[in-house]
Every structure is written in structure tokens, then in C-alpha cells.
Amino acid sequence: MIRRDLQVDTHGRLKHFLTIEGLGSELLLRILDTAESFAGVGDRAVKKVPLLRGKTIVNLFFEPSTRTLTTFELAAKRLSADVLNINVGASSTTKGETLLDTLRTLEAMQCDMFVVRHAQSGAASFIARHTAPHISVVNGGDGRHAHPTQALLDLFTIRRHKGVLQGLRIAIVGDIANSRVARSQIHALTAVGVAEIRVVAPKTLIPSGVDSLGVRVFYRLTEGLRDVDVIMMLRLQKERMQGAVLPSTHEYFHFYGLTEERLSLAKPDAIVMHPGPLNRGVEIESEVADGAQSVILEQVRYGIAVRMAVMALTLGSHASRERSEP
Amino acid sequence: MTHPLPAVEPLISGLAQGISRTLIQQNRPDPVMVGIRTGGVWLATRLHAMLGLRSLLGTLNINFYRDDFTRIGMHPRVTPSNVPFDVQDRHIVLIDDVLHTGRTIRAALNEIFDYGRPASVTLGVLVERSGRELPIHADVAAQRLDLTAYQHVKLMGPDPLELVIQRLA
Numbered sequence: 001m002i003r004r005d006l007q008v009d010t011h012g013r014l015k016h017f018l019t020i021e022g023l024g025s026e027l028l029l030r031i032l033d034t035a036e037s038f039a040g041v042g043d044r045a046v047k048k049v050p051l052l053r054g055k056t057i058v059n060l061f062f063e064p065s066t067r068t069l070t071t072f073e074l075a076a077k078r079l080s081a082d083v084l085n086i087n088v089g090a091s092s093t094t095k096g097e098t099l100l101d102t103l104r105t106l107e108a109m110q111c112d113m114f115v116v117r118h119a120q121s122g123a124a125s126f127i128a129r130h131t132a133p134h135i136s137v138v139n140g141g142d143g144r145h146a147h148p149t150q151a152l153l154d155l156f157t158i159r160r161h162k163g164v165l166q167g168l169r170i171a172i173v174g175d176i177a178n179s180r181v182a183r184s185q186i187h188a189l190t191a192v193g194v195a196e197i198r199v200v201a202p203k204t205l206i207p208s209g210v211d212s213l214g215v216r217v218f219y220r221l222t223e224g225l226r227d228v229d230v231i232m233m234l235r236l237q238k239e240r241m242q243g244a245v246l247p248s249t250h251e252y253f254h255f256y257g258l259t260e261e262r263l264s265l266a267k268p269d270a271i272v273m274h275p276g277p278l279n280r281g282v283e284i285e286s287e288v289a290d291g292a293q294s295v296i297l298e299q300v301r302y303g304i305a306v307r308m309a310v311m312a313l314t315l316g317s318h319a320s321r322e323r324s325e326p
Numbered sequence: 327m328t329h330p331l332p333a334v335e336p337l338i339s340g341l342a343q344g345i346s347r348t349l350i351q352q353n354r355p356d357p358v359m360v361g362i363r364t365g366g367v368w369l370a371t372r373l374h375a376m377l378g379l380r381s382l383l384g385t386l387n388i389n390f391y392r393d394d395f396t397r398i399g400m401h402p403r404v405t406p407s408n409v410p411f412d413v414q415d416r417h418i419v420l421i422d423d424v425l426h427t428g429r430t431i432r433a434a435l436n437e438i439f440d441y442g443r444p445a446s447v448t449l450g451v452l453v454e455r456s457g458r459e460l461p462i463h464a465d466v467a468a469q470r471l472d473l474t475a476y477q478h479v480k481l482m483g484p485d486p487l488e489l490v491i492q493r494l495a
Contacts, residue, residue, distance in 0.1 A: 048440065
């Protein structure tokens with residue numbers, strides 16, 4: 001468990017952004033409101049504001065990613081920061097350098113922020129604890145633990161479509177056991193007070209103790225989708241599965257794939273979300289992924305504004321701390 | 327501690343007349359108006375109606391363009407800028423409540439240019455006070471005030487609009 005004071009300073013300002021847990025609805029909504037003000041930047045002639053001019057942001061990716069990396073990169077660039085993308089898997093660690101040596105090297109280059117993606121749970125908070133005090137760390141996904149900016153952009157997308165978050169009934173469908181996205185989504189939706197969170201998956205993909213998070217567990221998709229406002233699909237994480245948890249992806253689609261017919265069980269104005277990348281024909285049918293109720297591409301676009309907000313708030317809080325605590 | 331100042335309503339009328347005259351003198355037809363949040367937007371809303379401008383009113387929030395972000399950080403709950411017209415080749419009337427150091431106007435000009443290249447920018451302010459730190463001046467100012475660095479003049483509003491001077495400690 002990450003202590004709140006690792007993420008938030010004594011004035012309630014965001015120092016690092018590592019997990020949704022412990023942040024509270026007020027801070028989460030403040031990030032969403034800030035993202036709202038950045039959302040229009042992409043529509044202008046010059047898709048940039050000079051807020052983080054002179055700051056250097058390092059995308060430190062120990063695990064491959066395209067969507068998360070590019071949206072973090074675009075977010076930083078739209079704030080006028082300088083960006084360095086480092087694919088650590090393919091660089092110094094393979095030459096034997098330790099993680100801490102990599103950090104010290106990057107600190108020596110006078111960077112201001114690390115966006116960390118790592119296959120190991122807890123990697124981002126480890127880095128936050130060991131890095132120089134002037135550096136902010138943002139978790140871009142760590143193992144099965146958390147993917148907090150994804151959960152925030154999901155909240156942002158839901159709020160854009162539904163207006164309010166309270167009172168909504170939401171189904172998270174798929175590989176709950178291996179999904180850091182699901183974990184962060186559950187914490188975020190709980191914090192803002194939605195009416196009901198359902199998790200829908202076969203028994204082998206439901207982690208033990210999930211009901212202690214306050215969610216309702218459904219093993220049948222047809223029951224889990226009934227009358228929901230939002231359907232959040234998850235990618236089947238074949239790379240994280242060990243052993244025989246599923247007979248075949250074909251059978252998975254047969255029981256848990258989101259089809260138009262099953263979608264009709266949800267409310268007529270329900271929206272369909274997916275963090276990407278899509279496994280078409282495995283967890284979702286193309287007609288639904290490309291259909292009128294799908295907001296999957298909006299999620300990608302809003303991800304930029306949300307990541308801009310997280311970067312501006314964390315780096316901005318460092319600025320004010322330096323002044324108030326000389 | 328605050329001191330009351332001249333009534334705002336007559337100043338707004340004077341500002342509207344001054345802007346109108348300047349636009350004619352400078353040959354700047356079919357202008358669009360942009361107000362700077364928050365006081366500038368209150369004024370611009372009034373001026374926009376008085377001058378009978380046809381296009382929608384634009385609003386700027388220059389928080390993302392401030393030069394003191396690295397000192398004071400991010401303001402929470404920033405209302406986004408809204409420029410509901412193409413600024414390219416347009417004559418822009420920029421409105422703010424108080425012209426002081428000139429830094430807000432510098433930021434606003436930078437932001438305007440990120441939307442496109444205007445034909446011209448005419449700056450109208452309610453109060454032009456002493457203390458400029460940049461080579462920026464108002465084309466039209468309804469009131470000039472000589473104030474010390476310890477005095478801060480502020481437009482309170484939106485209803486009623488009122489100018490007050492606050493003495494900084």
C-alpha cells in the first residue's frame with residue numbers, strides 16, 4: 001500500500017501520481033477539471049501551451065507500450081516540455097546497469113519528471129521513494145498493481161458522456177485478475193461514488209477477495225450487463241496468463257465477448273469502453289467496437305488532456321513547494 | 327484596507343466610445359472582441375453589447391501562459407479559453423480590467439497568436455495604472471491612476487462592477 005503522503009504533500013498538492021488509492025474524490029475531480037481546461041488545446045491552430053517550457057520529462061518504459069507512451073509524449077509536448085523516451089528493456093539494464101544507477105544517470109541530466117511503466121508491481125513507487133526530491137514520478141502502469149492515468153481518463157470519458165458520475169451502474173468485463181486497469185478503475189469509481197460497480201468474468205479471471213473492494217461479482221455476462229450505464233471492457237492479457245486459465249480465446253468470446261445482442265441488455269444509452277489494444281473477436285466484436293455506443297477512440301483523445309493535467313499539477317506543486325519551503 | 331474609486335459605469339461608456347473612435351481612426355473594420363478572465367470578461371460582455379459586435383465574444387484564460395508558473399504553480403479549476411471565431415486576419419479588440427505590469431497582456435498576446443495571426447490587436451482597459459515592466463501600452467484607457475507598488479487596484483464584480491484599491495502589507 002502506497003502511503004498518501006508519498007503522493008500528496010502537506011498542502012494537499014499532488015507530488016507524485018502513483019495510484020488512485022488514498023487520493024480522495026476531491027483531488028481526483030480537481031485533476032478531471034484541470035483536464036477539462038486542457039481538452040481544447042488539441043483543437044487549436046497551435047496545439048501547444050507554454051506551461052512546462054524548459055521542463056524535461058522522461059518516459060521511462062521498462063515494458064513495451066504504444067498508446068500509453070505516445071499519449072504521454074503528446075501530453076508533454078502540448079505543454080511545451082522536452083521529452084525523452086527511453087525504452088529501458090532494450091538499453092542499459094541489459095548491459096547490467098541497476099535501476100538505481102539508471103535513475104542517478106537520468107537525474108544527472110537534470111530531468112524533472114519520470115513517467116514509469118514497468119512489469120513489476122510497485123516499480124513506480126520504488127522509483128518515487130528513491131529519486132531526487134525535485135523529481136515527480138507518474139505511474140504509467142506497474143505490473144498488475146495500477147494504471148492510474150488510464151482510470152482517470154476513463155472517469156473523464158464517462159463524465160463527458162453522462163454528465164455526472166454518481167448514480168451510475170458500471171460493469172467491468174474481462175480479465176480482472178491480471179488487470180492493473182481494472183484495479184485502478186475500481187478504486188477511482190469507488191472514490192467518486194458511483195452507484196454500483198460490477199465485475200464480470202469467468203471464475204479463473206476473478207481475483208480472490210475482490211468483493212472486499214465493494215464490487216458485485218457476476219460470472220455470466222448476460223446477467224452482469226443488465227441495465228448498466230457503462231461497459232468497461234478489458235483486454236485479455238495473454239502475456240500475463242500462466243497455466244490453463246482459459247480453454248481457448250474462441251470459447252472466451254463465446255461466453256464473454258461483447259456482441260451487439262449482449263450490448264442490448266444494457267441501458268439503451270450505455271457507452272462501451274476499452275483501454276486498448278483491442279483483441280477483436282476475443283473480448284469484443286468489431287460491430288460493437290466500431291459501433292455508435294463505442295467511445296474507445298474518445299478515450300485515447302481524452303487520455304492526452306488527462307495526462308497533461310497530471311503533469312501540470314505535479315510539476316506545478318513542486319514549483320509552489322520550492323517557494324513556500326525555501 | 328480599501329478606498330472607493332470613480333464609478334465604473336461612466337468609465338465603461340467612455341471606454342466604449344474610445345474603442346469605437348480608435349477602430350475608425352485606425353481603419354480596423356469588422357472587429358472581434360476578446361476579454362481576459364475574469365474582470366476583462368465582465369467588461370467585454372458589456373462593451374460587446376454596447377458596440378453591437380456581430381461575432382461571438384471570445385474569452386481568454388491566460389493561466390497556461392503565465393510567466394510565473396515555475397514560482398506559483400498551477401491554478402486549480404481554470405475555466406478554459408474560448409475563442410469561437412477564426413482569429414486569422416481579424417482585427418481583435420482585447421479587453422482587460424487593469425493594465426499594470428503588462429505581463430498579463432504579454433501572455434494574452436502569446437495565446438491569441440496560438441490561435442492564428444490576427445490583422446491587428448487593439449488593447450482597451452478600464453484602468454491604466456503605473457508600474458509597467460514591459461513595453462506594452464493601452465490603445466484606450468478609461469482611467470489613469472498613479473499608484474505606488476504597495477497599492478493594488480482591482481475590479482470587483484460582476485454585479486455591481488466596482489473598483490477598489492487594496493493596500494498590500
